[in-house]
Amino acid sequence: MKLFDRLFGDAPLATRGEITPKLGFLLTVLLAVVWLIPFLWMVVATLRPASDGINAMAELMPSLKPTLDNVRDAWEIGDFPRYTINTTIICAGILLVQFVTITLAGFAFARLAFVGKTLIFYLFLMQLMLVPVLLIVPNLSLVAQLGLYDTLTGVMMPFFASAFGTFLMRQAFEAIPTELEDAALIDGASLLQRIRHIYVPLSMPSFSAFAIISVTSHWNDFLWPLMVINSPDKRPLTVGLSVFTKTAEGTQAWGTIAAGTLMVIGPLLVTFLIFQKRFISSFVTSGIK
Amino acid sequence: MSLAEPAALPVATSAPPRLDVLKRLTIRFKASLPAYLLLLPSLVFLALFTYGAMGRVFVDALYQRATPKAPLRFVGLDNISAVLTDPAFTGAVVNNLIYAVGTAIPSIALALLFALALARTNAVSSALRAALFLPVLIPMVAASALFMFIFLPNVGLLDYYIGRLLPVLPNWLGDSDVALYAIMVITIWKNAGYYMLFFLAGLQAVPEDVMEAAHLDGAGPYMRLRHIILPELKPTFLFVTVIAILNAVTQVDHVFVMTQGGPSNSTNLVLFYIYQQAVEHYDIGRASAATLLTLAALMGLTALSFRTMANREGGP
Numbered sequence: 001m002k003l004f005d006r007l008f009g010d011a012p013l014a015t016r017g018e019i020t021p022k023l024g025f026l027l028t029v030l031l032a033v034v035w036l037i038p039f040l041w042m043v044v045a046t047l048r049p050a051s052d053g054i055n056a057m058a059e060l061m062p063s064l065k066p067t068l069d070n071v072r073d074a075w076e077i078g079d080f081p082r083y084t085i086n087t088t089i090i091c092a093g094i095l096l097v098q099f100v101t102i103t104l105a106g107f108a109f110a111r112l113a114f115v116g117k118t119l120i121f122y123l124f125l126m127q128l129m130l131v132p133v134l135l136i137v138p139n140l141s142l143v144a145q146l147g148l149y150d151t152l153t154g155v156m157m158p159f160f161a162s163a164f165g166t167f168l169m170r171q172a173f174e175a176i177p178t179e180l181e182d183a184a185l186i187d188g189a190s191l192l193q194r195i196r197h198i199y200v201p202l203s204m205p206s207f208s209a210f211a212i213i214s215v216t217s218h219w220n221d222f223l224w225p226l227m228v229i230n231s232p233d234k235r236p237l238t239v240g241l242s243v244f245t246k247t248a249e250g251t252q253a254w255g256t257i258a259a260g261t262l263m264v265i266g267p268l269l270v271t272f273l274i275f276q277k278r279f280i281s282s283f284v285t286s287g288i289k
Numbered sequence: 290m291s292l293a294e295p296a297a298l299p300v301a302t303s304a305p306p307r308l309d310v311l312k313r314l315t316i317r318f319k320a321s322l323p324a325y326l327l328l329l330p331s332l333v334f335l336a337l338f339t340y341g342a343m344g345r346v347f348v349d350a351l352y353q354r355a356t357p358k359a360p361l362r363f364v365g366l367d368n369i370s371a372v373l374t375d376p377a378f379t380g381a382v383v384n385n386l387i388y389a390v391g392t393a394i395p396s397i398a399l400a401l402l403f404a405l406a407l408a409r410t411n412a413v414s415s416a417l418r419a420a421l422f423l424p425v426l427i428p429m430v431a432a433s434a435l436f437m438f439i440f441l442p443n444v445g446l447l448d449y450y451i452g453r454l455l456p457v458l459p460n461w462l463g464d465s466d467v468a469l470y471a472i473m474v475i476t477i478w479k480n481a482g483y484y485m486l487f488f489l490a491g492l493q494a495v496p497e498d499v500m501e502a503a504h505l506d507g508a509g510p511y512m513r514l515r516h517i518i519l520p521e522l523k524p525t526f527l528f529v530t531v532i533a534i535l536n537a538v539t540q541v542d543h544v545f546v547m548t549q550g551g552p553s554n555s556t557n558l559v560l561f562y563i564y565q566q567a568v569e570h571y572d573i574g575r576a577s578a579a580t581l582l583t584l585a586a587l588m589g590l591t592a593l594s595f596r597t598m599a600n601r602e603g604g605p
Contacts, residue, residue: 007413020510021406028406031399032420035478038435039423041446045438057438058449101334104327114321115314120328127339129591133539133560134584137567137576138345139338161334191323220428222542223560227568238430242546245434254438261434265427272426276419283425284486 045258046070057254070259077247077256080263082233083240090155090225090236091215097160098214099207105161106169107195111181127163133223140227150230159218165210168285172206173199209282212275219268237264346584349577368578378579380554381562384469388558389537391469392476397529399481401522404488405514418489421482429479429542436475437462437547465555468548472556475543480536484529491525492518534590538583559583 007025008016015021040060047066048057056063074080108114109121132139139158140149148154176199184194200207222238229235235243241264248257272279353364372378403421407414424432439446440461452458461471495518503513541558544550550557550565559579567576 007409007411010409015504015510018510024402025406028403028417031403032417035424035482036420037446038432038439038478041438042435054444057444058446060446101331105331108324108327112321112324112327114324115317116321117324120332123335123340124331127335129588130339130343130584131535131539131587132338134580134587135338135342135346137563137573137580138342138349140567141345141349141573142337142342157334158338161331161338163335166331216426220430222428222430223545223564226545227564238428238542241428241434242430245430245437245546249437254441257434257438261431265431268426269423272423273419276415279426280418280422280486283422283483284490 042258042262045255046262048255050255054252054254070255071263073253073256074244074259074263078240078244078260079232079235080237080240080260083235083237084267086152086234087219087236087238089152091218093152093156094159094218095211095214097156098162098165098210101161102165102169102210103195103200105166107173107199109166109170110173111178124163124166127161132158136224136227139224143228149228150234151228152234154228155221155225155236158224159214162210162214164286165214168206168210169203172203176202208278209285212279212282213286216268343584346577346580349573350581351574353574364574368574369582372575372578372582375575377554377557378559378562381550381557381559384554384556385538385558388469388473388476389534391473392480392537393530393533395473396477396481397484397526397533399477400484400529401488403481403485404492405518407485408489408492418482418485421485423482424479425483427479429475429540430546432475432479433543433546436471436543440471462548463552465552468552468556472543472548476536476540480533480540484533487525487529488522491522495521531590535587538587 004022008022011021037060041058044060044062045057047068047070048059048063049065049067049069051065052059052063105124109117135158143149143154143157146154146157148157180198180202181194184198189197220238221236222242225236226239226242229239232243241260244260245257248254248260350368351363351365352361353368354361403418407418407421442448442458442460442463443452445461447461448458459467462468499517500513503517508516538559541560544556544558544561545564548556550561560583563576563579563583566572566579
């Protein structure tokens with residue numbers, strides 16, 4: 001009960017004696033433990049030697065003779081370094097082009113008056129509603145016509161414009177006092193110079209929030225690269241992992257599957273644990289990507 | 290018209306106004322030019338991959354090839370009616386509806402519970418929030434790889450620990466009556482933590498003084514939830530429900546990895562059906578027709594939230 005007193009110490013005095021919130025909290029703690037079990041199993045199974053046999057595979061108690069054999073096998077069977085490079089290229093390529101497109105468009109919406117602003121605003125808004133995954137069939141034929149089938153550029157292209165990013169940057173730019181821009185204007189700075197030297201440096205938090213959302217969502221993309229990519233050496237991590245899992249499932253090599261999965265999600269988990277607060281606030285702003 | 294006004298005025302200005310309007314339009318257009326140039330890169334990609342793609346779906350849905358190599362033939366609405374009478378498609382729609390309701394309600398309810406329990410800021414709550422948020426970050430494919438073992442018959446995690454309590458062990462992914470529900474568990478596990486974030490943000494809008502007044506009036510936890518917190522969270526509920534339904538249609542990677550729509554089509558969902566038509570049967574006509582129907586259904590849903598979204602983004 002000491003622990004409860006500590007946890008609920010800041011609750012209003014009138015509610016401190018209530019039992020329901022405490023039961024809800026206990027239930028949440030229980031569920032949080034359940035939520036972590038797949039991750040726990042992944043780590044335990046990765047370190048479990050094959051000699052423990054298939055029947056001990058589900059045991060959540062770590063093996064007494066931990067080994068890195070599974071990691072080595074996964075590394076050798078799956079082409080994970082290659083997949084990691086491909087995913088990195090895809091995420092970085094998308095993000096770089098997006099930075100340019102959303103900065104320019106966000107500035108136009110934030111600071112410029114132009115004919116048809118309302119119409120164009122709704123054109124952008126429509127992209128938020130038309131989830132890109134649903135347009136895989138027409139986009140695949142377009143990518144094929146552009147000669148980009150089975151290329152990483154083909155995987156990246158549909159995501160180069162981002163309505164979400166545009167609105168995010170618009171919001172950030174609107175918060176910047178116009179006096180700063182006026183001062184630069186008097187010094188004779190051109191439009192692009194003003195964007196580059198005043199608006200962009202002052203909007204770094206928004207850029208990093210957008211980068212987090214963009215990279216995590218494209219790091220996790222599966223269906224679109226699955227359709228565009230044909231050659232094994234161009235597969236991103238998600239497609240690679242699914243092929244790897246299929247192969248290893250046939251031989252019941254669950255330790256190797258766990259190791260492969262750990263390699264794929266490890267970088268994301270570590271980055272999240274370091275920048276936890278930033279991740280969470282970015283995801284709150286994301287809503288619909 | 291009063292006599293004092295000069296009668297010549299309308300005559301004198303009758304010719305120039307038109308010129309004036311034209312001139313003013315060109316001036317305004319010229320003034321708009323920098324904005325158009327800034328918007329151009331985005332608009333090009335939106336035109337190609339969003340609006341162009343929409344138009345393409347409309348056109349492609351009207352054509353058909355007899356064999357993969359045969360020339361394209363205009364078939365009108367035949368593709369649409371073929372899809373609508375295909376039991377695989379209607380089955381996928383029914384599955385997808387069950388899947389949408391069966392994932393949205395539990396994950397939203399859990400998200401609300403998590404948010405209410407963890408609204409306080411202290412080290413314990415934020416560690417628990419992080420734990421519940423972890424599944425959101427990982428790819429659906431990775432989640433599938435882990436759950437493939439969890440659901441593995443006899444030696445899998447679920448059977449190893451819980452299976453002892455059941456008289457007969459179901460084959461979680463192999464039984465056509467159970468597989469769809471097994472798939473739903475993964476989605477709930479993966480999304481509840483995401484929706485929790487929106488409820489946490491929404492809870493901050495609940496006014497402190499109203500809550501205090503409720504305490505003073507002796508309102509219990511249930512009364513406060515029912516009459517203060519839930520009404521305040523109404524916009525959050527709407528927003529999260531729309532996202533949950535969109536996710537139920539678009540976030541189906543685990544079907545690809547784990548069940549391939551089987552056993553006997555019991556986990557076939559709409560997006561997987563579209564993929565099958567396009568990639569496995571090379572039937573672009575039917576795939577487009579199915580895409581069109583899905584888009585129409587989703588547009589109906591999102592039209593409801595269109596105004597909310599426009600307001601959220603600060604209006605035009």
